[in-house]
Amino acid sequence: MVFISALHLYDMSTFKASVFPKSRIATNDVCAIGLQKHHVVAFIEIDVSACREKIKEYRKNKGKISFTAWLLKVIGLTIKDFEHVAAYLQGKRKAIIFDEINISMVVEKELNGQKVPIPLIIEKASERSIESITMQINDAKTQQLTDKDIVLQSKSNRMEHLYYLLPGFIRRAFWKYLIRHPHFAFGKMGNVAVTSIGMVGKANGWFIPISVHPVCFGIGNITKKAVVVDDKIAIREVLNMTVLLDHDVVDGTLMARFISKLTENIEKGLAL
Numbered sequence: 001m002v003f004i005s006a007l008h009l010y011d012m013s014t015f016k017a018s019v020f021p022k023s024r025i026a027t028n029d030v031c032a033i034g035l036q037k038h039h040v041v042a043f044i045e046i047d048v049s050a051c052r053e054k055i056k057e058y059r060k061n062k063g064k065i066s067f068t069a070w071l072l073k074v075i076g077l078t079i080k081d082f083e084h085v086a087a088y089l090q091g092k093r094k095a096i097i098f099d100e101i102n103i104s105m106v107v108e109k110e111l112n113g114q115k116v117p118i119p120l121i122i123e124k125a126s127e128r129s130i131e132s133i134t135m136q137i138n139d140a141k142t143q144q145l146t147d148k149d150i151v152l153q154s155k156s157n158r159m160e161h162l163y164y165l166l167p168g169f170i171r172r173a174f175w176k177y178l179i180r181h182p183h184f185a186f187g188k189m190g191n192v193a194v195t196s197i198g199m200v201g202k203a204n205g206w207f208i209p210i211s212v213h214p215v216c217f218g219i220g221n222i223t224k225k226a227v228v229v230d231d232k233i234a235i236r237e238v239l240n241m242t243v244l245l246d247h248d249v250v251d252g253t254l255m256a257r258f259i260s261k262l263t264e265n266i267e268k269g270l271a272l
Helices: 006-012 023-034 049-061 067-081 130-142 159-167 168-180 181-189 250-267
Strands: 039-047 088-090 094-096 103-111 113-124 192-198 215-229 232-246
Touching: 006 192, 006 215, 023 113, 023 159, 023 168, 039 168, 039 215, 039 250, 049 067, 049 250, 067 103, 067 130, 067 192, 067 215, 067 250, 103 130, 113 130, 192 250
Parallel strands: 103 192, 192 215
Antiparallel strands: 039 232, 088 094, 103 113, 215 232
């Protein structure tokens, strides 16, 4: 009878270790704090057939724009009419509403052979042209990434680099402090978050992002579906979108009106 120790079996196995990039630390911390937020989640389907045709016409007659950039513009314009959805809670009874709509989105970059999500801040999204937003996103995609980069197109200070050296409980305490101080939070990460899997892959469905922002959008894929239009069944292009809204600052009725108006603005091709 032959006895083989568990240690020997372990030594015979083959494996490889993958070292996470530093940005993964911040992602884990955001998830830990984001799960404590009182976000209400809405799953919506938006008919984007008409607006996609308008974007094609826009490209022919006016300038080069992307669907994502236009969508950020529409989100910014719609939030301007529903300011409370992007408000930060201060204390228990006060909401801080900023005049500008600064959107934090994620751009996937390659670092040391790994795909790494890095934040990009689109400032004054409601005031910018669609062309300028498109250009900023494209520039971020081509920007050379280094280990020192934390946010794209923004220089990180010394304290931000020290963040990764801190123990977990101190890092998460920082995030708690950040969201309790609206002016500090707005300056670092804006007041709106957008995550798009439609930019990197195909998946017919919704996903629920985790965020510390007052309002967050999860942009899924565009798929062709049978839709009832004018009492007739038609094949339309439909966008899957998830919207997270902070129930601590926004009531359900305002959430419903905002989502309804956002859907209308997207479907009619606002700003095109």
